Amino acid sequence: MAPTINGIGLVVADMATSLSFYRRLGLDIPAEAENEPHAEVELPGGIRLMFDTEALMASIELASPGKQGAAEKTKTGPSLAFLCSDPAEVDATHADLVGAGYRSYREPWDAEWGQRYAVIHDPDGYTVDLFAWFKN
Numbered sequence: 001m002a003p004t005i006n007g008i009g010l011v012v013a014d015m016a017t018s019l020s021f022y023r024r025l026g027l028d029i030p031a032e033a034e035n036e037p038h039a040e041v042e043l044p045g046g047i048r049l050m051f052d053t054e055a056l057m058a059s060i061e062l063a064s065p066g067k068q069g070a071a072e073k074t075k076t077g078p079s080l081a082f083l084c085s086d087p088a089e090v091d092a093t094h095a096d097l098v099g100a101g102y103r104s105y106r107e108p109w110d111a112e113w114g115q116r117y118a119v120i121h122d123p124d125g126y127t128v129d130l131f132a133w134f135k136n
Contacts, residue, residue: 003093003130007040007048007081011057015039018051038113050081079119079127087116090130094118110134 012018016034022041023029027049033039037056040048084090091108097120098104105127106119115131122128 001085001089003082003084003089005047005080006083006131007050007129009050009052009079009081009129011054012051013054015051015053022049022051048081077126079129081129081131084116084130084132087132087134090116090118090132093130094120 010018015036019029019034019039027041027043029039029041033051037053038050040050042048082093084093087108087110094104094108102123103121104118105121106117108116108118108130111117111131114134116134118130120128120130
């Protein structure tokens with residue numbers, strides 16, 4: 001199975017303000033989400049729109065192993081999240097892309113939120129997240 005796009009991530013300065021805006025556009029986001037550092041809503045077709053606070057992203061930036069060079073520039077804008085079938089596919093897809101000359105931003109790691117995760121930069125510097133849920 002090839003990875004499939006599963007989510008689009010937005011980094012937000014103020015979760016409550018951002019969620020209020022998207023609720024006004026008709027997105028059904030639970031009220032308690034505005035007090036969390038991460039929120040998401042499933043869009044028609046199954047794609048998730050994900051919101052992460054700047055503070056959460058900064059903490060992940062500092063805590064994530066395998067970062068490839070502190071001077072590397074990340075393009076400001078949305079990130080694309082691709083769902084892999086299992087953790088091994090995260091590793092294999094990451095290795096394939098790096099082998100093809102694309103730049104790794106985060107080597108695969110086991111994230112505290114229950115996913116195998118890796119981050120690649122696309123040719124323009126946007127982040128592309130590869131992830132798989134751990135099976136219980």
